[in-house]
Amino acid sequence: MKTIAISGSSGFVGTNIKKFFSKDNFEVISIEREVLSNEEELTSIMEKADIVINLAGANIISRWTESYKKLLYTSRIDTTKALVNAMSKAQKRPELLISTSAVGIYSNKDCYDEEYYEYSDDFLAYVCKEWEKEALKAKELDIRTAIFRFGIILGDGGALEKMLLPFKMGVGGTIGDGNQHFSFIHIEDLLNAYKFLIENVDLNGVFNLTSPMPTTNKGLTKALGTALNRPTFFPIPEFVLNLVFSEGAKVLTDGQCVEPKRLLDSGFSFKHTTIDETINNIVNQK
Numbered sequence: 680m681k682t683i684a685i686s687g688s689s690g691f692v693g694t695n696i697k698k699f700f701s702k703d704n705f706e707v708i709s710i711e712r713e714v715l716s717n718e719e720e721l722t723s724i725m726e727k728a729d730i731v732i733n734l735a736g737a738n739i740i741s742r743w744t745e746s747y748k749k750l751l752y753t754s755r756i757d758t759t760k761a762l763v764n765a766m767s768k769a770q771k772r773p774e775l776l777i778s779t780s781a782v783g784i785y786s787n788k789d790c791y792d793e794e795y796y797e798y799s800d801d802f803l804a805y806v807c808k809e810w811e812k813e814a815l816k817a818k819e820l821d822i823r824t825a826i827f828r829f830g831i832i833l834g835d836g837g838a839l840e841k842m843l844l845p846f847k848m849g850v851g852g853t854i855g856d857g858n859q860h861f862s863f864i865h866i867e868d869l870l871n872a873y874k875f876l877i878e879n880v881d882l883n884g885v886f887n888l889t890s891p892m893p894t895t896n897k898g899l900t901k902a903l904g905t906a907l908n909r910p911t912f913f914p915i916p917e918f919v920l921n922l923v924f925s926e927g928a929k930v931l932t933d934g935q936c937v938e939p940k941r942l943l944d945s946g947f948s949f950k951h952t953t954i955d956e957t958i959n960n961i962v963n964q965k
Contacts, residue, residue, distance in 0.1 A: 680704055680705065680706055681705050681706070681729045681730060681877075682705065682706040682707075682708060682727055682728050682729050682730070683696075683700055683705050683707050683708070683728065683729070683730045683731075683732060684707075684708040684709075684710055684724050684725070684727070684728035684730070684731050684732070684773075685697060685707065685708070685709055685710060685731075685732045685734060686710040686715070686731075686732070686733050686734055686735040686758055686762065687733070687734030687735035687736060687758075688707075688709040688710070688734065689709075690734060691832065691834070691836050691837035691838075692829075692832060692837075692866075692869065693709075693734045695866055695869075695870060696732060696734070696870065696873065697709070699870045699873075699874075700873075700874075703874070708724055708727065708728065710724060710735075710762075712735075715735075715757075715758055715761045718761075718764070718765060718768065721762070721765040722765040722768045724765070725762075725765045725766050725768075725769040725772065725773060726769045726770060726771045726772075728773045729773060729774050729775070730773060730774065730775045730776075730777070730877060731762060731766070731773045731775070731776045731777070732777050732873070733758065733759055733762055733776065733777070733778040733779055733814065734779050735754060735755065735758040735759075736751070736754050736755040736758070736779070737750045737751050737754040737755075739751065739781070739783075739803070740838070740841075743802075748802060751806060752806055752809070755806060755809075755810045756806070756809050756810055756813055759778060759810060759813040759814050760813050762776070763776075763813060763814070763816050763817050763820075766817060766820055766822060767820055772820060772821075772822055773822060774822070774823060775822065775823045775824075775825070775876075775877065776814065776817045776822050776823070776824045776825070777825045777826075777827060777873065777876060777877075778810070778811070778814035778824070778825070778826050778827075779810070779826070779827055779829060780807045780810055780811050780814075780827070780828045780829070780885075781803070781807055781828055781829050782828050782829065782830050782887065782889060782935045782937040783799070783803040783935065784798055784799065784804045784807035784808060784811075784828060785797065785798060785799060785804075785935045785937060786798060786799045786935075787799070787859070787860060787933050787934060787935050787936070789936065790860075790893065790936035790937070790938060791935070791936065791937055791938070792887060792937070792938045792939070792940035792941070793884075793885050793886065793887055793940055793941045794940060807828075811826050811885070814826055818883075823880065823883050824883055824884075825876055825882065825885075825886060826884070826885045826886070827872070827873075827876075827886055827888040828885060828886065828887050828888060828889075828937070829864070829869075829888050829889075830862035830863050830864050830888060830889035830890070830893075830935075830937060831861065831862065831863045831864075832863070832864055832866055832869055833863050833864070833865055833866065833957055833958070833961060834865065834866030834867070834961060835866075835961060835964060839961060842899075842903065843903070843907070843962075846904060846907050846909050846911070847907060847909065848909075849909050849910055851900065851903060851904060851910075851911050852900060852911050853896050853897050853900045854896050854914070855896075855914065856897075856914075857895060857896045857900060857914070858895055858896070858897060859895060859896050859933060859934035860893055860894075860895055860934035860935055860936035860937075861894050861895055861896050861898065861899050861934050861954070862887075862889040862890070862893040862934070862935055862936060862937040863890055863893070863894070863899075863954065864888055864889050864890050865890070865950070865951035865957045865961070867950055867951065868890070868949050868950055868951055871947075871950070872886070872888055872942060872947060875942075875945075875947050879945065882945055884941070885941070886939065886941050886942050887937050887938065887939040887940070887941070887942070888939065888942075889937045889938065889939050890939070890949060890951065890952050890953075890954075890957070891938055891939055891943060891949060891952055892952045892953050892954075893936045893937060893938065894953075894954040895934070896934060898954050899954055899958075902954045902955045902957075902958040902959075903958055905955070905958075906955075906958045906959050906962040906963075907962060
C-alpha cells in the first residue's frame with residue numbers, strides 16, 4: 680500500500696483527493712497547518728510518504744488587501760519551502776511530489792499550452808512563478824516532481840456552489856461582456872489526472888489541468904442557465920466586482936485560455952470536455 684501525504688487537505692480539492700485515494704487502496708495522511716512549522720514532525724511525515732500532494736494556499740477569491748496578498752503569497756511559497764526542506768532532511772524521501780499552480784500564470788492574449796505560452800506580469804502570475812520555483816527544487820533531491828496548473832475546478836461544491844445560487848434565483852448572468860476566457864476542469868477528470876500521473880512514472884514537469892475545450896464566461900453562463908432552466912439576463916458589471924474584491928476581481932474578470940497539451944500527448948483521456956456536458960453532469964448529480 681502506497682502512502683500519500685497531502686497539504687491543504689481540508690479544501691474542496693483536498694477533500695475530494697483524500698476520498699478518492701482512500702477508496703483506491705492508498706493510505707492518506709493529512710498534513711495539518713500547525714505541522715508545517717514543526718520541522719521534526721514534518722520530516723517524519725516525509726519519511727512515511729511515497730507521494731506528497733501540495734495543495735496548501737489561501738482562497739484566491741477574496742478581497743486583495745495588502746495583508747491578504749501577503750497571505751496569498753506566504754500560504755503557498757512558505758508551505759512549499761517547508762515541504763521541500765523536510766524532504767531534504769528525510770532519511771527516506773518521497774518518490775513523487777505533485778505541487779499546485781494556476782492558469783493565472785498565463786497572459787490572456789491568446790490560447791496557450793505548456794509549450795506555446797506567454798506569462799502575465801501581474802501579482803497572481805508572480806505568485807505562481809515563485810510557487811513553482813520552490814516546488815521544482817525537489818528535483819535537486821532526485822524526487823520526481825510535477826506541477827499541476829489548475830483551471831477553475833467544477834464539481835459538487837467549491838467554486839460552482841458559489842456560482843449556482845444567483846442562477847437558481849433567476850438573477851444569474853455574465854461578468855461584464857462575458858467574452859473573457861474560462862478554462863475549467865471537472866473534478867472527476869482532475870482526480871483521474873492525479874492517478875494517471877502517479878501511475879506513469881516517466882512523467883514529470885508542468886501540466887495544465889484544464890479541459891481540452893476551454894470556453895468563455897458567456898459559455899459558462901449559457902450552460903448554467905440551460906442546466907438549471909433559469910434566465911441569464913442580469914450581467915454583473917465589472918466595477919461591482921472591483922468594489923467587492925479590489926485587485927482580486929482580476930481572477931473573475933481576466934480569464935485565460937489554456938489547453939492541456941502535455942496530458943493529451945501522454946495519453947490521458949478526459950471524460951468531460953465541453954462546458955455544457957460538465958455542468959449538466961454536475962447539476963444532475965445533485
